[in-house]
Amino acid sequence: MxxxxxxxxxxxxxxxxxxxxxxxxxxxxxxxxxxxxxxxxxxxxxxxxxxxxxxxxxxxxxxxxxxxxxxxxxxxxxxxxxxxxxxxxxxxxxxxxxxxxxxxxxxxxxxxxxxxxxxxxxxxxxxxxxxxxxxxxxxxxxxxxxxxxxxxxxxxxxxxxxxxxxxxxxxxxxxxxxxxxxxxxxxxxxxxxxxxxxxxxxxxxxxxIDVGKFEYCPAVQEKEIRVLSVARFVEKKGIEYGISAVSQLIDQGYSIQYSIVGGGPLEEKLRTMIQEKHLEKHIHMLGWKTQNELIDIMKKAHIILLPSVTSQDGDMEGIPVLLMEAMAMGKIVVSTYHSGIPELIRHNDNGFLVEERDVEGLVRTLQIVITTPENWQRITENARKTVLEDFNxxxxxxxxxxxxxxxxxx
Incomplete structure (x- = not known):
């Protein structure tokens, strides 16, 4: 054809x-x-x-x-x-x-x-x-x-x-x-x-996604937790809520490195948030990356965070491909009850979901993930199985x- x-x-x-x-x-x-x-x-x-x-x-x-x-x-x-x-x-x-x-x-x-x-x-x-x-x-x-x-x-x-x-x-x-x-x-x-x-x-x-491009490499427990977000910097991606949640966890004494890949109209606002919270040593904005560059970054991550929201003008996500890629690689995904995302992520089964704009909910969920590594294998195996069966x-x-x-x- x-x-x-x-x-x-x-x-x-x-x-x-x-x-x-x-x-x-x-x-x-x-x-x-x-x-x-x-x-x-x-x-x-x-x-x-x-x-x-x-x-x-x-x-x-x-x-x-x-x-x-x-x-x-x-x-x-x-x-x-x-x-x-x-x-x-x-x-x-x-x-x-x-x-x-x-x-x-x-x-x-x-x-x-x-x-x-x-x-x-x-x-x-x-x-x-x-x-x-x-x-x-x-x-x-x-x-x-x-x-x-x-x-x-x-x-x-x-x-x-x-x-x-x-x-x-x-x-x-x-x-x-x-x-x-x-x-x-x-x-x-x-x-x-x-x-x-x-x-x-x-x-x-x-x-x-092409599952074959995403090696199953679940993270192992370490003292420092690496969190990653990848998004265009627009309101519906909810990156500001990710920054706020990670900031609270760092204030509570958690050892976290948070990398943010992407770019867009809200970049200056997000950089200002990071500077005002004095988080430059913990939160890093890496710009856009090709797929191969991104895969290398994801391999080192424990948690993929995408706190999507409905924007003020009504804009919403579809089902973000990033979440599929992360699940195929055996990463813990944390996202929101938003649009079609619950059709991919089942809470506490193959990932975690919180309500939109719920910073406290994000903080509690990230705390649970970080402090219960004994659950990681079950969740990440379920995550890869979901992608293999339904999003391959x-x-x-x-x-x-x-x-x-x-x-x-x-």
């Missing part, structure tokens, strides 16, 4: 879950292509991007990668002019494009300009990641610029912030079509159906292929 992935940014360090699907489908003998708006700006890429020569398979529809409101407005204005010039000249005009579509989907004109130069009539599957890309893909199919069956994976923000901005009916046309929706958890499946998705066309398909990318990709071929039944 020829499969076209429709994404926003590629390559993108934080989206290993999409990369794992791409490489798995290539390994299974399928022809994978990528339609993306732009590349991530930090310049780091995963090794698999190079190993699989994926940059040779990318079609960018915004070569300039401009994000400012001014440039978007200018791009739309130029696009509208070109659109109506083509109409008047009856040259390369796509008759089904209407002004309301161009206003509703600012990226549509860039996509039309790009795809009209290409021949994608031999595509069997279009796999859009995130709802807005699914909407664009459907519109391009209506215009005859994309072909094949459309599958849209919903991850989280596309069911919340995007809906809040554009209204509860924003996905109505997509949801009423025969195209298939692939929410990544039962939590988001329920949300899709609340917004009008048909149950018969809505299938939970988890994101997963090899199994999940086989399910995805069956789905694309029409051999999958709910």
């Amino acid at each position: 020829k499969i076209l992935f429709f994404v926003g940014e590629f390559p993108k360090l934080s989206q290993t879950f999409i990369l794992n699907q791409m490489t798995g489908l290539i390994d299974a003998g399928h022809d994978v292509w990528i339609l993306a708006k732009k590349a991530e700006s930090n310049g780091k890429v995963h090794d698999d991007v190079l190993k699989y020569h994926l940059m040779d398979k990318v079609i960018y529809y915004d070569q300039n990668g401009r994000d400012s409101k001014l440039s978007k407005g200018w791009g739309l204005s130029k696009g509208l002019c070109r659109h109506y010039i083509h109409k008047l000249l009856k040259k390369n005009y796509i008759r089904n494009v209407h002004l309301k579509d161009l206003l509703k989907y600012p990226n549509l004109i860039l996509l039309i300009q790009t795809l009209r130069k290409l021949d994608l009539t031999d595509v069997d599957i279009v796999h859009a990641h995130f709802g807005p890309n699914g909407l664009l893909a459907q519109k391009l199919m209506q215009l005859g610029l994309l072909h094949g069956k459309l599958y849209t994976t919903f991850h989280g923000y596309d069911m919340l912030r995007y809906v809040k901005k554009h209204g509860d009916s924003v996905y109505e046309e997509l949801f009423q079509s025969k195209h298939t929706q692939l929410p990544i958890s039962e939590y988001w499946k329920n949300r899709c159906e609340q917004l009008g998705a048909k149950s018969k066309h809505t299938i939970v398909h988890h994101m997963g 990318i090899e199994r999940l990709n086989n399910q995805l292929i069956d789905l694309f071929k029409g051999n999958y039944s709910k």
Whole structure:
């Protein structure tokens, strides 16, 4: 099969879950292509991007990668002019494009300009990641610029912030079509159906990891406990609550080294928290790391901490891939009752969960973990088993292929 992935940014360090699907489908003998708006700006890429020569398979529809409101407005204005010039000249005009579509989907004109130069009539599957890309893909199919069956994976923000901005009916046309929706958890499946998705066309398909890349190396008891968080520094990741909890434990005399990998808009706020609490010797911000660099860091960790929260604007997680990776490696995971995370972590069975924004609960839970190392083996063995059985990318990709071929039944 020829499969076209429709994404926003590629390559993108934080989206290993999409990369794992791409490489798995290539390994299974399928022809994978990528339609993306732009590349991530930090310049780091995963090794698999190079190993699989994926940059040779990318079609960018915004070569300039401009994000400012001014440039978007200018791009739309130029696009509208070109659109109506083509109409008047009856040259390369796509008759089904209407002004309301161009206003509703600012990226549509860039996509039309790009795809009209290409021949994608031999595509069997279009796999859009995130709802807005699914909407664009459907519109391009209506215009005859994309072909094949459309599958849209919903991850989280596309069911919340995007809906809040554009209204509860924003996905109505997509949801009423025969195209298939692939929410990544039962939590988001329920949300899709609340917004009008048909149950018969809505299938939970988890994101997963290549378990073979994550050696089972459970930490042994030591005097100093190493805690690790990996996240984009935005509100929903809850890193400030992790810092507060670790700070209290250090004040109580626990020997802890807390490493934080990532970056983002809240970085200065988090650094200020650490400085004000005089924790520079205990809490270290390491910046972004590639997957191999991160694996080396995780091998040395005892506890992986991700205290996710619902942000003030309603943004939420999906099921963080980091937690799957940590569980596969035999690490103790501590997270929150948030979004689809309880579908991965069962409290006191394969990890630990606390309520959102509950710093005291985090402190108590971390105390329990640190002081009961006799429970670590049971919990970490259960954790790896969970990932092997339910979040194993090899199994999940086989399910995805069956789905694309029409051999999958709910």
